[in-house]
Amino acid sequence: MIAFIEYSDIFGKLDLNAFKHDAIEASVGISIILISIALVFFLTYKKLWVWLWRDWLTSLDHKKIGVMYLIVSAAMLFKGFVDAAMMRAQQAFSVGDSFGYLGAPHFQQIFTAHGTTMIFFVAMGMVFGLINILLPLQIGARDVAFPFLNNLSFWFFAVGAALLIVSLMIGNYAGTGWVSYPPLSGIKYSPGVGVDYWLWGIQIAGVGTLLSGVNFLVTIFKMRCPGMTLMKMPLFVWSVLNSLVLIVFAFPILTATLAMLSLDRMMGMHFFTSDFGGYPMMYVNLIWAWGHPEVYILVLPAFGIFSEVVATFSGKKLFGYTSMVWAMVAITFLSFIVWLHHFFTMGAGPKVNAFFGIMTMIIAVPTGVKVFNWLFTMFKGRVQFKTPMLWFLGFVIIFTIGGMDGVLMAIAPVDFQVHNSLFLVAHFHSMVIGGVLFGILAGFTYWFPKIFGFKLNEKYGGYAAFCWIFGFLFAFIPLYILGLMGATRRLNHYEAATGWQPLFIVAAIGVCIIAVGVFFQIVQLIVSIKEKDQNMDTTGDPWNGRTLEWSTTSPAPFYNFATIPEVSERDPFWTMKHHKQEAKYVEIHMPKNSPHGVFIGALSFTFSFGLIWNMWWLAIVSLIGMIVCLMIRLFDRDTEYAISPQEVEKFELANKHLN
Amino acid sequence: MTNTQSYPDTHHDVSSNTILGFWIYLMTDCVMFATFFAAYAVLHNNTFGGPSAKELFDLRFALGESLVLLASSFSCGVAMLYAPRQQTGKVLGWFAITFILGALFFWMGLYDFSRLIAGGNTWQSNGFLSSYFTLIGVHGLHILVGLMMMIVFIVQLIQRGLTGRVLRRLTCLRIYWHFLYLIWIFTFAIVYLIGAR
Amino acid sequence: MSHDPLMDPPQPVEYGNFKSYAIGFVASIALTLAMYYLAIEPMLEGLAYDLAIAALSIAQAFVQLILFLNLTREAKPRWNLTIFLFMIMVVVIIVFGSVWIMNNLNYNLMPE
Secondary structure, three states, X not given: OOOOOOHHHHHOOOOHHHHOOOHHHHHHHHHHHHHHHHHHHHHHHOOXXXXXXXXXXXXXXXXXXXXXXXXXXXXXHHHHHHHHHHHHHHHHHOEOOOOOOOOHHHHHHHHHHHHHHHHHHHHHHHXXXXXXXXXXXXXXXXXXXXXXXXXXXXXXXXXHHHHHHHHHHOOOOOOOOOOOOOOOOOOOOOOOOHHHHHHHHHHHHHHHHHHHHHHHHHHHHHOOOOOOOHHHOOHHHHHHHHHHHHHHHHHHXXXXXXXXXXXXXXXXXXXXXXOOOOOHHHHXXXXXXXXXXXXXXXXXXXXXXXXHHHHHHHOOOOOOHHHHHHHHHHHHHHOOOOHHHHHHHHOOOHHHHHHHHHHHHHHHHHHHHHHHHHHHHHOOOOOOOOHHHHHHHHHHHHHHHHHHHHHHHOOHHHHHHHOOEHHHHHHHHHHHHHHHHHHHHHHHHHHHHHHHOEOOOHHHHHHHHHHHHHHHHHHHHHHXXXXXXXXXXXXXXXXXXXXXXXXXXXXXXXXXXXXXXXXXXXXXXXXXXXXXXXXXOOOOOOOOOOOHHHHOOOOOOOOOOOOOOOXXXXXXXXXXXXXXXXXXXXXXXXXXXXOXXXXXXXXXXXXXXXXXXXXXXXXXXXXHHHHHHHHHHHHOOOXXXXXXXXXXXXXXXXXXXXX | OOOHHHOOOOOOOHHHHHHXXXXXXXXXXXXXXXXXXXXXXXXXXXXXXXOOHHHHOOHHHHHHHHHHHHHHHHHHHHXXXXXXXXXXXXXXXXXXXXXXXXXXXXXXXXXXXXXXXXXXXXXXXXXXXXXXXXXXXXXXXXXXXXXXXXXXXXXXXXXXXXXXXXXXXXXXXXXXXXXXXXXXXXXXHHHXXXXXX | OOOOHHHOOOXXXXXXXXXXXXXXXXXXXXXXXXXXXXXHOOOOOXXXXXXXXXXXXXXXXXXXXXXXXXXXXXXXXXXXXHHHHHHHHHHHHHHHHHHHHHHHOOOOOOOO
């Protein structure tokens, strides 16, 4: 019996080789460890562990969960940005006889990690962070439909990020590109642990996303305050609703496809192998059937944010509410029938390519409608160019350019020329940075006072926006040109005769300008915190807003609303401001904190780690542990607590709520 | 006394929130199954020279499985008819039948797998069998989870009686169980009846 | 003031009744046996066979949805039906879209 449990089985594939890294990887790993140790010391010294556990990690408060999403995403943004800078540096100098400073395997892991980090752990995380904080407030609710599930979803997200970070130190990451096509990502051609880290990271995070999708959908369907019919919801809520519909119907495709790849790798199956009747091209088809809706999942909330920002800072109601809603619904429908444009060159015939090409062109139309509606909102408005509006202006320029070259590539013969070139890379960065990231940053700046109670410094915000906008143009216009000149993506070296180097150098300078922008964002945060007493938001409504979140204090109380508002029109706060509602204090039920989200999350990490390294005992024990935690939660009857009306009144008066 | 100001508080409309949420989750499960179906549809002829579906599948056995699961789904529905009328004994009895039939279905699935494996036809043989074992296997895992949750919720029923919370959870289980049969209808049709022709 | 559905008292979940379950059960057995009978008897071939099996399974799905799951136009919550229909649309797109695309990849191959 004991002979079965050999020493090697305890550690599976894990041995000392997993810790062998080159100088760059080693220094990154050591930095992460040192920062973590410093954090632990800081928390211990300041005796903050109990506070951290009780007030944050086990909290089921959607506002706290949202902030945690934002913090993890910000850390991952830094990591993804460093990846980008490393790639630009490599490509600026790896010409002819010089091969740069990154070996090919390392370069492959960097571009894979860059894409995965930015899409899953930055964009998704920041969007979900903002949705978490704002959605209940905008619909006049006290919480989301399933607060425990919300907490659990956050921990699954964090575990996905953690797996990626751990791969920097133990073992290595996938070198297959962020969508990991087989057969390269199959066990035969990627026998190491890298692809498994990739798989489990996004599989776990994907489950979290799916659960949140269900959670927020029920919240929007069932928990709107009295009077708020669908056509009276803020446009941010509409954009989130559409995004959630996409999540709920697209993420299961990802779950299934990743499962099939895992089964190929772990159980020797033949879904996507190049022999034994496997069909690698089917992976490409399925992953993009998810992948296309995914990018709309990211961009729709950004559109929603811009609708809020533009209306508020133009001092006018949004132009064309109904057409905005229908445009987003149209985008949601259409995003399910364009996915083949990601693989026009895979060999389908003209009928198939033409159908998807035409659908891709059509989907640009509702987006165009939205851009015009935002501009019409500004027309004859009293526009204030605060930082959020600067991000919007950057969006208009960059996203429109990106959108237009997207329509260009929708023409299959054109795509055949530029598929997987730097032209494509420039296109999607225009959309993701110009659209998604700028939207998130606009929203972050706009809602910062609501979340933390004080405004961000305008001057540094402006500097940051300008650096990002100009930095982006410097970094990506050369890539458009390079793509047309024939440069493919993911190159770690090229010949001098191509004449590409000067453009790569300009692109590298662009990244430096963006880095200055990031620097200004950090400065902005530090200065704002230092000056917070001067910039306190005492009214709860620093921008003369129109929607319900501005009717609470800043930050909002943990129960959001002492009195659930009753609304009768769009932009309800605009009306409420001038006709104050009576305060009626009632008993409020709030969810109690729970540690089980943390525990199940942690066990999902050890479960994945066990599978990745073939430590089967660890995987089994973790799975049992997760089931046990779930059972404990299911048998727990004591999950809520009540606040009496008198206590609510005390809280309200203490916060000097202007009612 | 309901104070309209406290509606919709998290406390009150929870029942239909939970059931709507569970329904939406089931919709996502359907899309996931659809992906496995799509893979099967594409790969079902990729036998790599090995035996085809026609040669391997026992249609009569699959019919037996279908009727067993159907009966289980029916008995689950009947069990829940007695639940809102607080007839705990009948609920427990019908759930016992549901569980036994469900377990029988699961065992039949395992038997079918072991028969194939014994004949040298495993999930490692070719693309067709990979997709077959995975599709049926994922459905079987769902059945297993359902059986497990049945035990958990029946224990809670015995412990606490037919409270609102127990009723809500059993309703979710009933819908889940019906859906697993619904998926099986298409599995039976596409995999066994069409695929084996 | 127009009717605000959010002010309705919480609706009980549709439990159905014994009659609907009994009819559903018998109908499902009949449809299952019909499908099986079609499969083992060499009555229909090729596309006709496939379509017949598809029709019988879709019919049984309807039986299940209406009689076991009570998913009708009046079912509460009203979102159930909408989301279900959207799911059907997505499933049809993915399954038939994938089959169409993957078969079409043979377009550029040389004839046998």
